[in-house]
Amino acid sequence: MARWFRLFEKKRGNRRTGSERIAGLWEAAFFACLFLLGCLGFWLALRFLLLPEWRSGRDFLPVACKVLETRLGTTVREGQTLYRPEVCIEYRVGERVYRLWTYDIHTVRGNGYSVDRQHAERCLKNYRAGETRTTWYDPANPEIAVVERGFRWWTWLVLLIPFSFVVLGAGGVSYHVWRWGKSVERLAVQGKPLALSLSANPEATLFPFVPEIPSGIQQPGEHLPYRLPVLGTPSRALLGWLAAALFWNGSVLALALAVYYSEKFDWSFSLFLIPCLMIGLTLAAAFFRQWMVTTAIGQTIVEISDFPLICGQRYRVYLKQTGWLKMNWLEMLIVCEEEATFQHGTNTRRETRRVWQKTLVRHEKFDILHSVPFEIEKEIEIPSAMMHSFRSPHNEVRWRLCVRGSAQDWPVFERIFPLVVLPEPSKKSETVSWSRRSVQTTTAGGGASPEESGHENAETA
Amino acid sequence: MEPRIVIHLDHRKTVYDPGEILSGKVIITPADCVDVIKAIELSILWYTDGKGDQDLHVHHFRRWSQEGDSLVPISSPLCFQTILPQTPLSYDGLIIRVRWCVRVRVFPVKGREIVEEIIFRLGHVAPAKVRIQ
Amino acid sequence: MTDISGKVENPFSARFVRPGAIPYIFPPGCSAESLFQTFERLQRMGAVVGPHGVGKSALITALAEWMEQHQISCLRVELHDGQRTLDQEIWNSLEDRSEIVLMVDGFEQLSTWTRYQLRRLCRKRRLGLIGTAHSDVELPLLYAPEPNEDLAWKIVQLLLQRGEPLITREDVHESFARHQGNLREMLFDLYDLYELRRSNFTGHSAP
Numbered sequence: 001m002a003r004w005f006r007l008f009e010k011k012r013g014n015r016r017t018g019s020e021r022i023a024g025l026w027e028a029a030f031f032a033c034l035f036l037l038g039c040l041g042f043w044l045a046l047r048f049l050l051l052p053e054w055r056s057g058r059d060f061l062p063v064a065c066k067v068l069e070t071r072l073g074t075t076v077r078e079g080q081t082l083y084r085p086e087v088c089i090e091y092r093v094g095e096r097v098y099r100l101w102t103y104d105i106h107t108v109r110g111n112g113y114s115v116d117r118q119h120a121e122r123c124l125k126n127y128r129a130g131e132t133r134t135t136w137y138d139p140a141n142p143e144i145a146v147v148e149r150g151f152r153w154w155t156w157l158v159l160l161i162p163f164s165f166v167v168l169g170a171g172g173v174s175y176h177v178w179r180w181g182k183s184v185e186r187l188a189v190q191g192k193p194l195a196l197s198l199s200a201n202p203e204a205t206l207f208p209f210v211p212e213i214p215s216g217i218q219q220p221g222e223h224l225p226y227r228l229p230v231l232g233t234p235s236r237a238l239l240g241w242l243a244a245a246l247f248w249n250g251s252v253l254a255l256a257l258a259v260y261y262s263e264k265f266d267w268s269f270s271l272f273l274i275p276c277l278m279i280g281l282t283l284a285a286a287f288f289r290q291w292m293v294t295t296a297i298g299q300t301i302v303e304i305s306d307f308p309l310i311c312g313q314r315y316r317v318y319l320k321q322t323g324w325l326k327m328n329w330l331e332m333l334i335v336c337e338e339e340a341t342f343q344h345g346t347n348t349r350r351e352t353r354r355v356w357q358k359t360l361v362r363h364e365k366f367d368i369l370h371s372v373p374f375e376i377e378k379e380i381e382i383p384s385a386m387m388h389s390f391r392s393p394h395n396e397v398r399w400r401l402c403v404r405g406s407a408q409d410w411p412v413f414e415r416i417f418p419l420v421v422l423p424e425p426s427k428k429s430e431t432v433s434w435s436r437r438s439v440q441t442t443t444a445g446g447g448a449s450p451e452e453s454g455h456e457n458a459e460t461a
Numbered sequence: 462m463e464p465r466i467v468i469h470l471d472h473r474k475t476v477y478d479p480g481e482i483l484s485g486k487v488i489i490t491p492a493d494c495v496d497v498i499k500a501i502e503l504s505i506l507w508y509t510d511g512k513g514d515q516d517l518h519v520h521h522f523r524r525w526s527q528e529g530d531s532l533v534p535i536s537s538p539l540c541f542q543t544i545l546p547q548t549p550l551s552y553d554g555l556i557i558r559v560r561w562c563v564r565v566r567v568f569p570v571k572g573r574e575i576v577e578e579i580i581f582r583l584g585h586v587a588p589a590k591v592r593i594q
Numbered sequence: 595m596t597d598i599s600g601k602v603e604n605p606f607s608a609r610f611v612r613p614g615a616i617p618y619i620f621p622p623g624c625s626a627e628s629l630f631q632t633f634e635r636l637q638r639m640g641a642v643v644g645p646h647g648v649g650k651s652a653l654i655t656a657l658a659e660w661m662e663q664h665q666i667s668c669l670r671v672e673l674h675d676g677q678r679t680l681d682q683e684i685w686n687s688l689e690d691r692s693e694i695v696l697m698v699d700g701f702e703q704l705s706t707w708t709r710y711q712l713r714r715l716c717r718k719r720r721l722g723l724i725g726t727a728h729s730d731v732e733l734p735l736l737y738a739p740e741p742n743e744d745l746a747w748k749i750v751q752l753l754l755q756r757g758e759p760l761i762t763r764e765d766v767h768e769s770f771a772r773h774q775g776n777l778r779e780m781l782f783d784l785y786d787l788y789e790l791r792r793s794n795f796t797g798h799s800a801p
Contacts, residue, residue, distance in 0.1 A: 207548045209518070338557045338589070340513025342608045343674065344651055347778070351512055353555045355589040385587040387552045392516035395509045395557045423550050423584060426478040512785055515609045555789070558603065588793075 028176035035169025041162025048109075049155040056105040057149045060136035065091035065145070067131050068099070070124045075113055082113035085123035091135050093142040102135075104148040115260075123148075154260075157253050164246035171243065207422060211391045211398075221303030223318040223377070228302045228401065228417040238294055241287035249280040293410060298323025298368070300403050300415045302332075308420035309399070312384030317401070319361060321374040325407040331362040332403050334380055334419075336387070339396045356386060360401075388423040464494045466565050466577035469538075476582045479547040483581070486538035487565050500526040502566040505543055507551075507583075510558040520546060550584030604792065605757035606785035611778070616752050618649070618656030619745055624737075626660035629653075633695075633736055638722035639713070640736025641701065643729065647776035648739045650726040654697050657724070661695060668722075673700035679708045685715075692719050701725025701733070741777050746770045749777065750784065760791040 066089065073086040084107055090099045103123070106112030114120070127133070127147070137145035205212075221227040252273065259270055298321065305316040319332050336356040342349040360378045368374045382399075390397040399419040406412045470485040477483055487503060505521040521543035541563075552559040564578040602610070609615065620626070633640050642650045654670070661668045669691075671684060677700070688696065696716065698704070702725070704712065709732060716723040725733055747766045754761060761784055769787075773779040 208546050209549045338554045340511055340556045340608070342513055342612075342782075344612055344672075347646060348674070349778075349782070351556055351782070355555055385585055387554065387586050387589065388548060388550065390549050390552070390559065392509055392518070392549075394514035394516050395511070395559075397552070397554065397557065423479065423548060423586070426480065426584075510603065510607050510609065512608055512782055514612075515607075556785075590793075 028173055031169045031172025031176065033169070034165050035173055038162045038165025038167075038169055041165060042159070045155070045158050045162060048111075049158065050151075052105045052109060053149075053151050053155065055138075056136060056146050057151070059139065060146065060149070061139050062134050062136050063091050063093060063145075064132055065089040065135035065147070067127050067129055067133060069129050070127050071101075072117070072120055072124065073101075073107070073113070077113070080115065082115055083117045083120040084112045084114065085120045087124070087127050087147055089133075089135055089145065089147060091137065091145060093137060096142070098137075098143060098145065100143065100145065102145055102147060104146050104150075108144050108146060154257065158257070160246060161250040161254055164243070164250040167246055168243055171239065207388075209392055210389050210422065211420060221318070223320070223375075224303035224305045224316055226304050226307040228304060228307075228419070230300065230302075231416040231418060238287070238290050241283065241290045245280070245283040245287045248276075248283050252276045252280045293413065296323055296325060297405075297407065297410060297413055298325075298373075302401055302403065302417045304419075308389075308422050309382050310422045311382050311386050311388060311424040314379055314381045316377055317360060317380050318377045319375070319403065321368060321403070321405070322370075323368050323373075323407075324370050325368045325410070327363070327366050327368060327374070328406040328408060329362065329364045330366075330374065330403070330405040332360045332378075332401060334358050334360055334382075334399070334401055336397065336399050336421075339398065341394045343394070355397075356383070382421055384424050386421070389419070389421045463572075464498060464567055464569065464575060465490045466567055466575060468563055468565055468577060468579045470563070470579065470581060474581070476585070477545055479545060479550065479584055481545055482542060483545050483563075484540070484542040485563065486540045488538045489567065497569050497571070498527065498567060499570050500524060500568045501539065502568075503539065503541055504564045504566075505541070505545075505561075506564060507549060507559055507561045510560060511554065512556040545583055550586045551582040552586050553588035555589050601758065602756045604785055604788050605753040605755075606781050606788050610753060610756065611781045613649075613652040614655040614659070616749065618652050619748050619752075620656075621740075621745075626657050629657060629737055630660065630666075633722065633724065636734045636736060638695070638720075639716065639733050640724055641731055641733035642724065642726045642737050642739070643731075643735055644739045645728055645776070647773070647778035647780075648741050649777055650739060651699050653737060653739055654699060654724060654726060658697055666695060667691075667693065668695040668697055670697045671699065673698065673703045677703055678705045680704070680712070688715060688719065688721060692721065695722030695724060698723070698725045700727075702727035702729065702731045741775050743767060743770050746777060746780060749781070753781075757788065758792065760788050 068088040068090055070088070071086050073084045075082050085103045086101045086107060087103055088099070088101050090097060092098070100108075102108050104112060133147060135145045135147050136149060219227045219229070255269075255273060255276070259273065301318075301320040301322075303318040303320075309315060317332070321330060334357070335354055337352055337354050339350065339352045342351075358380075360380055361376055363374070363376075366374070387397045389399055399421045401417040401419060402414060403417070404412065404414045467488045467490065468485060469488065470483065474483075483505065487501070489498070489501070501524070503521075503523045503525075504519045506517060506519040508517040509515055521541070523541060525539060545561075549559050551561050560580060561583045562578045562580045564576065567575045569575070618626075620629075642653055644650050651672075658668050658670055669684075669687070671680065688694075696712075698712075701709065713723065713732065715721070723733065724736060725731060727733075743766065747763055750761055750766050765784065765787060766780070769780045769783045770777075773783065
């Protein structure tokens with residue numbers, strides 16, 4: 001099958017095979033199918049399970065009825081005998097007298113069978129022939145009446161299955177719609193600051209092989225001119241856990257229902273469900289933990305007085321940590337790392353080595369309140385004679401600001417803010433002194449600075 | 462007789478500033494071996510070295526060939542000149558190195574090609590050493 | 595790259611240790627030729643099996659070089675992580691050829707269906723097939739590299755010819771044991787050790 005069409009695009013070394021557009025279309029179609037399947041499941045569950053129950057509980061009108069007789073209704077489906085309680089009642093609506101076999105709305109609709117015979121018999125014990133009781137009839141069609149109303153708990157759980165399909169499908173389709181027609185560079189600056197991509201033509205830039213400045217970086221700050229983007233947003237992890245938990249638990253629920261409705265209780269299958277259930281609970285717990293972490297730890301904002309940075313120069317950095325936390329400690333580091341990738345065959349080896357690190361801020365034992373976030377402004381100096389930001393296909397020198405913290409009852413968190421550091425300008429050559437404007441236009445593709453910085457480092461060094 | 466390659470950088474410089482002009486000449490000896498050379502290639506390039514796969518980028522390239530219009534005038538020195546870029550600078554990291562060099566490749570009419578290169582530094586980046594402050 | 599004396603800065607750099615950069619050292623009684631004869635006996639189908647870093651890729655590189663020297667056509671395919679099928683162009687090129695030996699580095703990565711198709715095509719077109727894998731992959735075993743400390747030391751000695759003698763047998767012993775026979779990891783480990791000793795040796799200093 002793989003020879004006739006390829007669902008996903010393949011990457012071979014630095015080269016991709018197949019059409020990216022077609023591969024994207026296949027993926028989008030796959031997610032669209034998931035979404036439609038989920039919608040169909042939703043509609044079926046609503047139409048045949050929830051809506052009838054809801055209508056019988058809300059719209060049906062009460063009227064007195066006489067119980068004539070009771071019986072255990074049976075049917076055989078796929079070689080299995082199923083049971084339901086059935087009560088024959090007589091009631092009057094207007095001038096007309098109605099007589100029918102009924103119990104709840106599912107019985108009236110021809111369903112309501114289960115393998116549990118004892119449950120059906122217990123239900124029938126509540127009804128005695130000749131007694132007068134209340135029945136509820138459909139005002140739109142008085143021939144439909146029930147003696148029991150209310151919701152079955154598991155019908156709501158059934159909704160989880162189509163819901164997980166809808167979430168996965170909608171997420172996948174939205175992702176592809178968002179990506180559609182956008183260049184790799186544009187995607188990198190819009191939603192993937194991690195992929196600080198190189199210019200397609202290194203010769204065209206003033207600083208070849210220095211990662212480009214994402215347009216996100218040009219977001220103006222509130223305290224200092226530039227707000228740095230954070231790598232890997234927590235909401236993505238949150239959505240990931242949610243999708244995983246819904247999908248897994250939905251599947252387990254479907255299996256559990258199959259066991260519940262099967263005629264013979266299968267012990268081995270039920271035992272198999274126990275570890276599945278445990279995994280499901282773990283996923284749900286992981287989601288709730290991530291949710292708590294995301295909401296409690298709050299947003300980390302880092303702003304900087306100038307961008308990109310230049311070796312040997314000083315800058316102001318502003319850190320704001322929101323949330324509602326009792327902090328054990330919080331620190332902000334500036335780091336320079338090397339990353340080398342060795343790829344051969346099935347083995348990809350990536351090694352990172354930190355070459356330089358400086359702690360800019362470290363505070364211990366303090367509280368962060370919703371109304372009073374933690375704020376601090378510090379000066380940093382990029383040492384001269386350090387290596388500038390550099391990126392080639394297998395080797396990278398990267399600069400980052402890392403904010404790490406530990407709060408009571410929470411795991412240690414770390415948020416990374418990418419920096420771009422340019423080399424120190426040479427004092428000898430006229431051509432190598434660069435102004436802020438030339439840096440902006442050559443490396444950021446002509447994007448305008450949010451603010452002409454008044455900082456002393458902004459002009460020719 | 463097998464040709465020999467000698468690369469000379471003007472002013473005997475080994476360290477250049479970004480944006481500076483790098484110039485020099487290539488001398489192929491002996492001078493009477495013109496008949497045995499098919500082509501000469503000169504590249505000014507950088508490459509990485511270390512624990513990652515090697516990346517390479519040619520900044521300046523020139524080819525002198527016996528075929529076509531650009532005959533190899535190897536009796537006189539082959540001069541070259543280029544403006545060096547701002548980045549990447551030469552770097553001695555812990556697991557990554559960035560090296561700049563002038564590489565000359567001579568393709569004889571018969572036999573294997575001969576390669577000679579001369580390393581130079583671009584910029585003044587200090588060697589990396591782990592520093593945690 | 596090299597200094598005036600022809601020495602390199604670090605002979606354990608990736609470009610010197612990657613498969614094919616140094617000659618493959620066969621164990622006594624084994625050679626590329628004997629391996630090819632075994633391959634012929636196995637109806638031109640065989641697998642090179644072993645864990646990560648034992649030299650599977652290096653072996654098939656050496657074998658490919660030997661075959662090329664002996665005018666035996668071979669086609670090398672290197673699969674990367676998660677690559678479950680072959681490109682259509684490879685299928686097309688195989689459809690048109692015969693008597694060629696196909697070498698698939700990372701054969702086990704292919705899906706069972708693709709592996710079946712490939713085996714069937716190779717039988718039909720009388721193509722040879724050699725695959726590398728970490729475990730059994732429906733191909734007869736051609737060779738299972740079993741690196742030992744002696745072999746590791748021989749490789750290190752070969753590499754050190756390009757540099758200074760800054761690595762000792764004792765270093766190899768320790769690193770080989772630490773990486774449990776993974777030669778690739780051992781060589782990357784020695785890169786760091788060499789770098790450390792070289793900086794002391796040449797008196798490098800930080801700014």
